[in-house]
Amino acid sequence: MALADHLRELRTRFLVSVVAIALGCIPGWLLYPYLLTKLSEPITAAGGQLNFQGLMTGFSVQLLVALMVGIIVASPVWVYEVWAFIVPGLTKKEKWTALAFLSSAVPLFLAGCGIAYLILDKAVAIMLSFVPAEQLNIMPAADYLVxxxxxxxxxxxxxxxPVLLVALNMVGVLPAALMLRCWRIAVIVIFVLSALITPTPDAVTMFFLAVPMVVLYFAACGVAFGLDRRREKQRPEWADLADDEAGPL
Incomplete structure (x- = not known):
């Protein structure tokens, strides 16, 4: 497609994703009291307390919680839209492979969110452990929910x-051999990104994120090798011939 067509497709897919997230915010808005109680348990259990300071704080916090729920609930839609934009023009067999792998993308996203929720109390406890015992930690609710x-x-x-890596492999940008050859660099980059992504400076939280990402990286390498091997078998005999060399016929 021309550049203008790509931009129009990007705009359409972005709007679809935004509408899906907006619809997903509805249950988050309705279940806000319950969700706020569950999300604030780690800080209250560690002796902290939330403070709703300011006239608009209550509204902004409820909107933030609803937005988080919307992103999670609408994940099947926006993950598909991102995948469909990155990997266009697939053959019939490749589409089945893409659909099979895409069906694992949403569980992977939800698994990551679930692991984060499970270790949230540990991350909060580590941060609050630096507060002197005789002092109170009254945290702004907006800062905590962010x-x-x-x-x-x-x-x-x-x-x-792994979804991104396999998508790049399917469009021919990232061969499996290159992924495996650069695994040491990839592991270092993963640990650095984990340290940057996690909002806490402790090493425990970083390892909770980095170790599964390393495992998923090698799993993506395995899938990419299978895709490369199948594409190699489907290549015609004349694919490696020079332009001036006669083919088998």
Whole structure:
């Protein structure tokens, strides 16, 4: 397609994703009291307290919680839209492979969000452990919910790493051999990104994110090798001939 067509396609897919997230915000808005109680448990259990300071704080916090739920609930839609934009023009067999792998993308995203929620209390406890025992930690509710949202969504997005790698392999940008040859660099980059993505400076949280990402990276390498091998078998005999060399016929 021409550049203008690509831009129009990007605009359409972006709008579809935004509408899906907006619809997904509805249950988050309706379930806000329950969700706020569950999300604030780590800080209250560690002796902290949320403070709703300011006239608009209550509204902004409820909107932030609803947005996080919308991103999670609408993940099947926006993950598909991203995949469909990155990997266009697939053959029939490749589309089945893409559909099979895409069906694992949403569980991967949800698994990342779930792991983040499970270790949220540990991350909060580590941060609050630096507060002197005789002092109180009264945290602004907006700051805490921004921290929680970034923490959970970052884990979910990080778990989509194999989807991105396989997508790049399917369009011919990232061969499997190159992925495996650069595994040492990839592991270092993963640990650095994990340290940057996680909003806490402790090494425990970083390892909780980095180790699964390394495993998913090698899983993506395995899938990419299978795709490369199948494409190699389907190549015609004349594909490697020079332009001035006669073919088998």
């Amino acid at each position: 921290f929680v949202t970034r923490f959970i969504v970052a884990f979910g997005l990080a778990f989509l790493l």
